[in-house]
Amino acid sequence: MEKGYLDMELLRFTTAGSVDDGKSTLIGRLLYDSKSIFEDQLEAVEAASRSRGGEEVNLALLTDGLRSEREQGITIDVAYRYFATPRRKFIIADTPGHIQYTRNMVTGASTADLAIILIDARNGVKEQTVRHSFIASMLGIGQVAVCVNKMDMADFSQRVFDDIVAAYKTLASKLGLHGVHFIPISAKLGDNVVERSANMPWYTGQTLIELLESAPIGKRLADAPVRMAVQSVIRPMSDRFHDYRGYAGRIASGVLKVGDPVTVYPGGRQSTVKAVNLGEADLQEAQAGESVAVQLTDDIDIGRGNLLACGIAPTVASELKLRICWFNERALTVGGKYIVRHTTCEVQGIVKSIDHRTDIETLHEEPAERLEMNDIAAVTLKTSAPLAFDPYKQNRTTGSVVFIDPSTLETVGAGIIL
C-alpha cells in the first residue's frame, strides 16, 4: 500500500482569475494530469462539453460548480478543490478574478500558503495582475507562482516570457512581495504544468507541480512566541475527572511545552502549563496548528476570548490601525458600529476614521468618506474592550479581525492589523 500517504504534508494555495485567463483550464489540467479526475467526473464533463456544442473536452467545466455559474460561464464564489500527488495533498481555493469579486479573492487568500497568479502571455502585466498581486501581498502569502499562460499563442517565445518577468519584478518590489517564481505554461496543452514542455527547451526551471510539491509550508510559525486563543473550557465534572479544567484551543504559533510559564491576556495573570491533552493522549508539547486542551497549575478565571501567550508579549490596546476589505452592499461609514471578532473574542467596534482608500489597480491612495463593497482601505478602529494582538505580518491569527453587522448579523468586512 502507499505508505507515503500517511505522512504527507498539506499545501493550501489560491488561484485568482477569470475564464479568459484560463484559470479553470489550469486547475482542470492539474487535476487531470495528476490523475485526480475520476471516470464518472470525466464522463459528466464530456457530456456537458458536447451539450454546449464543444468538440474538445472542456477541462474548465471540471471546476465550474454551481448551475448559475455554468449557465453564465463565470465563477462567482470561492470553490475548494482537492488533489494529491505521492508527495503532497493540496487544497485549492479557486476564486473569481474580476474586481467585483475582490472580497472572494481576499477570502480565498486568507488561508493560502501560496498564490498562483496567471498572466496571459499575449497581454502581459495588466490591472488585474496588479490587483491579484496586491491581495497576495496584503494577505501575507509568502510564495507566489507567476504562471505566464497561453505560451502556445505566443510562439513559445522566450523573449515574451522574459519581458513579462522583468515587468512583474518591478511590481513585486513595489508591493514588497517575496518568494516569487516564474513559469511559462500552456494550461490548454499541459506544457510545464505537470509535464515538462517540449516546446520550451529554453526553460529549465521547475514545472508548476514541482514547485507546488517543494514550496515551503507553514506560515505556521513554530519559531514565533506561543499564542493560543481559548475557545471554551472543558469541565467534565464527572467522578473520575472531578477537578479537570482544560482550556480548549488551537495553537496559532509557537511550541507549547509542559512546564512553560504562560501569561493570560487581557489582564496579564500568570501560570504554568501543567498538561497538554489531545483527546485521551497526554502530550509533552504541542506546536502551531494543533488543537489541544491545556491545563494550568493555578486555578485562575479564564474563558472564551482569553489569549494564552509565552515569550514576547502581544500588544494590548483598544485603538487599532487596520487595512480592511469591505464585503457588503451596505457601505462602511465613519462612526459605523460593528461587532468585531478577533480570534475567539467579540467586542463592539466603532470606525473612528477612514485614513485612505487604495485603488488596487493603480496602487494610488486616496481619501474616502465611505467604503463600498470590495473597497480596500486603511481605517482606525476603537473597540469597547482592549484586544491582545500581534501585527498581521507576524501572526495571521492574532493579527486579523472580522466585522459583523449588528443588525443583519452578516460578515461584512475583514481587517488585518497593521
Added chain:
Amino acid sequence: MTHLQELEAESIYVLREVAAQFERPAILFSGGKDSIVVTHLAHKAFYPARIPFPLVHIDTGHNFTETIDYRDALVEKLGARMIVGSVQDSIDTGRVREETGFNASRNRLQTTTLLDTIEKHRFDAAIGGARRDEEKARAKERFFSHRDEFGQWDPRNQRPELWDVYNGHKQPGEHFRVFPISNWTEMDVWQYILNERIEMPSIYFTHSRRVFFRDGQWLAAEPCMKLKPDETVEIREVRCRTIGDISCTGLTLSRAQSPEEIIEEIAASRVTERGSRTDDRRSETAMEERKIAGYF
C-alpha cells in the same frame, strides 16, 4: 504536522466553535463513515467531558441492519444521547408521500423529516459529515453554512469565511449546518480510520450478499426493493463504499477486508464514491437542487 494531523486539528477547532457559539447543536449521524469520523473527532475535541451534543439519526426505515446495530453500540460506548427522526412517521402522518415505481427512494423524503426534527428539538446547528470533494455543489459549501427559516441554502448569498473565524450569529428561526470535515477527501477519511483504529460497520468490508444489477450498478436485494421482471438475484462478494438508504446505496464488488485494503482499492479506483449513488445520477445538478431545498 502531517496532513491528517492538520485536518484533525482543523475539524476539532470547528467542533469546539460549534459548542461555544450555539445553544442547541446536534450531530447528524447516518451511520456512514463520514459521520462516524465526525463523532470520533467530537469525542477527541471534548474529552474527558462527554460530547456536548446529541446524535440525530434520520431513519428512512430502509436501513441496513448492520448500520442500526453499529449506531446503538456506539451510542452506548460514548454515553451519548440519540434522537431518531423517522421517515416512516412522516409518511404515516402525511407530511410526505412515498415515491412509487422501481426507482422509488426514500432518500429525498429525508429532507422533510430532517427539517421537522430540527424544528421539534429546536436545534440551532446541525453538524454533518459532508465533504467538499464529494460533489461539485459541495465544493462551495462553508464550514458554517447559514440556513434561512425554511431550512434553505442560498448559494449566492453565503457568508464569507476568512482565516479560522466562523460567524455563527443568526436571527430567530434561522439555523446553521456545520461541516467540520469539509476539507477531507475519501482517502483522508480511510487513512484516518486506519491511523486511529476506528471500528467500522461490517458492511464497509467484503461480505456475501444477495444483490441484483440495475443501471450499471449492484443494489442490495432487500425486501424494500422491487425487482423488475428481467432482474435476477445473485450472490456476490460486495462492500458498501458509501452508506445511505438501501434504495440508493450502490454496492462495489470487492474483496477488501480491512481499512488497508480499502485504501489500496481507492488508490486504484477510477470512479468517485458518489458515482455509486443513484440519487446524484438523476440529473447534472441533482445535488445542488436538493441542497437548496434543505438536504444535508
